[in-house]
Amino acid sequence: MRSYREAFSPYWHPVAYASELKDRPLAARLLETDLVVWRTGSGVAATQRHCAHRGADLCAGEPTAEGLRCAFHGWTWGPEGACVRLPSRPGGPIPPTARLAAFRATERYGLIWVCLAPEPAAPLPHWPELEDGALAVVHLPRLDWDASAGRMIEIVLDVAHLSWVHRGTFGNPDEQEVPPYDVERREDGVHARIIYPALAPGLDGAPPKVDRTTLTYDVTLPFAARLAFKPTLFYAHTVYAIASPVSEEKMRCFYFATYHPRLRHFPDMFVKSELAILEQDRRVLEGVRPRAHPTDFAGEVHTPADRLPIEYRRGVLALRLGQHVDGPAPDGAGGMP
Ligand code: FES
Ligand SMILES: [Fe+2]
The missing domain is CATH 3.90.380.10 (Naphthalene 1,2-dioxygenase Alpha Subunit; Chain A, domain 1)
Structure with missing residues (x-):
């Protein structure tokens, strides 16, 4: 039998009231997955909560124009999960493994919704x-x-x-x-x-x-x-x-x-x-x-x-x-x- 997580991952679930998500990143947990949610210039982003470098809690990070900047060593993560800045190696190549798991996120009906699967199996409720x-x-x-x-x-x-x-x-x-x-x-x-x-x-x-x-x-x-x-x-x-x-x-x-x-x-x-x-x-x-x-x-x-x-x-x-x-x-x- 499929796991519970597997079965319900392809659906949208709310993780916060939109009013709770201000200029600080917010922690969320959905289907046993720890997430960090933050506002980008154009919408909302959701990624794994802990930094791919040394596991710091990205909820302590800072949303910037480029992405979410980790408080531990300043690596910055774009909304798609890619590392876009690595301050200890400016201009150097960014390791291809420097990635966070990133998820679909959207704001509707006063809620922040996340879908953990790459493709949602159903739209948001129609209200x-x-x-x-x-x-x-x-x-x-x-x-x-x-x-x-x-x-x-x-x-x-x-x-x-x-x-x-x-x-x-x-x-x-x-x-x-x-x-x-x-x-x-x-x-x-x-x-x-x-x-x-x-x-x-x-x-x-x-x-x-x-x-x-x-x-x-x-x-x-x-x-x-x-x-x-x-x-x-x-x-x-x-x-x-x-x-x-x-x-x-x-x-x-x-x-x-x-x-x-x-x-x-x-x-x-x-x-x-x-x-x-x-x-x-x-x-x-x-x-x-x-x-x-x-x-x-x-x-x-x-x-x-x-x-x-x-x-x-x-x-x-x-x-x-x-x-x-x-x-x-x-x-x-x-x-x-
Ligand atoms: S743990 Fe996040 S940048 Fe090092
Ligand atoms: Fe009741």
């Missing part, structure tokens, strides 16, 4: 609404969890956990049944829509109110989810959760939301409530074993309520295993569409 500037965006701090990226996206898509894990935030313990819902498989992911009777906190000591919220899920394989919330009482907003695989058992999630720019109080409210909600998820998810996302459907039990996570798992396993994957038919009769 044009993030590019016209009409919506305001609020970012959460990065979430560094001991959980696999696949399991993280599954919990985002998990309908049945809402009334259990999210008691006390928006989960409705009186509504535990998951009515049947459809899932559409798309070439690049999955799509579903459900209505969830969330609980909105009552104001001034009033009891909570049921807020029938339409949740629209769009997943771009392997690890990017967009989730639009259309509540009846609270504000409409859309959440983006992109789990970046640090290793097979560890992920860093970039999590942000768009909202109408007139809602001035939204960011504070969102950050506070969403961090409480995500803490509920983290406590469950970090305890899940095996940490690595399973590579088959045996060993865990599937029901119709799990339809969306199952369809997602089918897609992500197909990428993991490099083959078509048949999952279970949790509705018993007739299988999945």
Whole structure:
């Protein structure tokens, strides 16, 4: 079987919020590969983190017009990984082995994305609404969890956990049944829509109110989810959760939301409530074993309520295993569409 790293290297993964990458190089770790990311005159560059000369940490280096200058002996590395300056031997030949592994890097949707393979197998997620500037965006701090990226996206898509894990935030313990819902498989992911009777906190000591919220899920394989919330009482907003695989058992999630720019109080409210909600998820998810996302459907039990996570798992396993994957038919009769 292909390794996890091999399977997911040909996809774009975020390694930092664009706002974090200023004039200093930044460390990142993706699929067990240590990277340094920096801004060039025309874009962003990502290479191996440690210098090819004597292994110095290039995060301590200096971005210059020519490339990233190592702090140890001043060798300078261009964005393609070639050594372009060797101060101890000015004018002399640069050894052909003086190279860093360099990777594709780009900035989009307020994130720095890296693809470790020479050719990406799929484009970045298609989220044009993030590019016209009409919506305001609020970012959460990065979430560094001991959980696999696949399991993280599954919990985002998990309908049945809402009334259990999210008691006390928006989960409705009186509504535990998951009515049947459809899932559409798309070439690049999955799509579903459900209505969830969330609980909105009552104001001034009033009891909570049921807020029938339409949740629209769009997943771009392997690890990017967009989730639009259309509540009846609270504000409409859309959440983006992109789990970046640090290793097979560890992920860093970039999590942000768009909202109408007139809602001035939204960011504070969102950050506070969403961090409480995500803490509920983290406590469950970090305890899940095996940490690595399973590579088959045996060993865990599937029901119709799990339809969306199952369809997602089918897609992500197909990428993991490099083959078509048949999952279970949790509705018993007739299988999945
Ligand atoms: S270790 Fe980087 S230039 Fe020597
Ligand atoms: Fe959750």
